[in-house]
Amino acid sequence: MQVLEKKIIFVGGKGGVGKSTSAAAIAWKSAEEGHNTLLVSTDPAHNLGDIFNQSIGGKTTNVSKNLSALEIDPEIETNNYIKGVKENIKGVVHSGMMEEVYRQLDTAKASPGADEAALFDKLISIILEESEHYDKLIFDTAPTGHTIRLLSLPELMGVWIEGMLQKRQKTNENYTQLLNDGEPIEDPIYDVLKTRQERFSKAREVLLDGKVTGFVFVMNPERLPILETQKAIELLDKYHLHVKTLIVNKVLPDDVDGNFLLQRKGHEQQYMDTIKETFTKQQLIYVPLFSRDIMDKQQLNDFSKYFVKE
Template identity: 75%
Template structure:
């Protein structure tokens, strides 16, 4: 599985296909191989704590030898993000107007895209600041639509910040000529935007570097996960984020017994043929349906063992 050689791995897919279990198995295997590994959930419906049987939460938490985990709370990160914006602008907004500005910013917290922007800000911090402390960083992402919006933000936000910087620069030049005898005007907002542009640029560079970052999608042999994954891969390709590995999860056992299971197996085989045809360019890993939920470290060990041995 070539993607396991990457330093940063994003695991995505439709809700319910087994993303969290797959991400946890990759992280568990990485830690067992001696790599200092950080497993991160960006999915609001966090499952990592259930899989490892312990509370994780918003701080990096030790799980086992070489393995730590973190569950990002989108609401908490949005609050922190808005608080940071307030701090950045309080010295350039007149005190009499700060109350209204703060009220406007508070309403932004519930606006579309606010959580994705805050999550991406946290994601950037993790990638840029934690990559020197860990050998592997694995992201268990939210369901497909959220993942696409999150991963497309570097390009979209980069364009937006570039436009804002040009506007601020033009305004500053005008002020400089009119009010400051041509001397440069100090602009804290410009400085903040410039720092953010540099961080976004560095994060985008890392995400686009195929030697550092890999993308995995988990699917089940069913119509909706296949259709959703096909669209997601096409969309991510447009942002130069290439999904090269698929995990086909929850396959029925080879020797299924009983009329119902045999019919279901025939049905499943049709979708496996579609997967082979639709995703001809992706590496594919086939994982069976286990007789029990993966709810503890022993089950995860068994899942991980097959996961590595069952590659095709």
């Protein structure tokens, strides 16, 4: 599985297809091969603790040799994000307006996109600051729609901040000419925006570097996961984020018996053919349907054996 060679791996897919299990198995295999690995869940419905049968939560937790895990809590990260914004505007906003500004910021916690912005901020911190402490970073992302919004934020936010900087610079130039005798004025807001632009730019460079970052999508051989995966790949392509590996999970074994399962297997084969015809540019990894849920490290190890390099 070529994607295992990447330092940073994002695992996405429709809810319920085995995305978290696949991400955990990739991380497990990486750790077994001797790589110091961090597995990060950005999915609000965290499953990593259940898979490893231990509490993980919002602090980096060791789960086995060479493997640590972290479950990012969107609510906590949103609160931290708003707290950071409040700190940044101190000394910039007039003291008489602070109470109203703080009230507006607290209201913004519940606004659409607030969680994604906060998660993205945490994501950048992990990629830029934590990556030097690990050989591999594996991200178990939220279901497809959230993943696309999260991964497209570097480009979208970069464009937005560039526009803000240009307007701010123009305003500063006008103030300089009118009020400051040509001497550049100090502008902490501009400095904050510039710093964030640089962080977004670095994060985007990492995401776009195919030698460093890989994208894996998980699907089942069923109609809706196939359609959703196809749309996700096409959309991510527009942001120059290319999914090159697909895990086809929960494939019925060839030796099924009984009339119901035989009919189901024949129906499934039609979708398997569709997958081969549709995803010609992706490496396809097939993982069978196990007789039991993946609930311990031995079962996770068995799952990971299907991730072989071709």
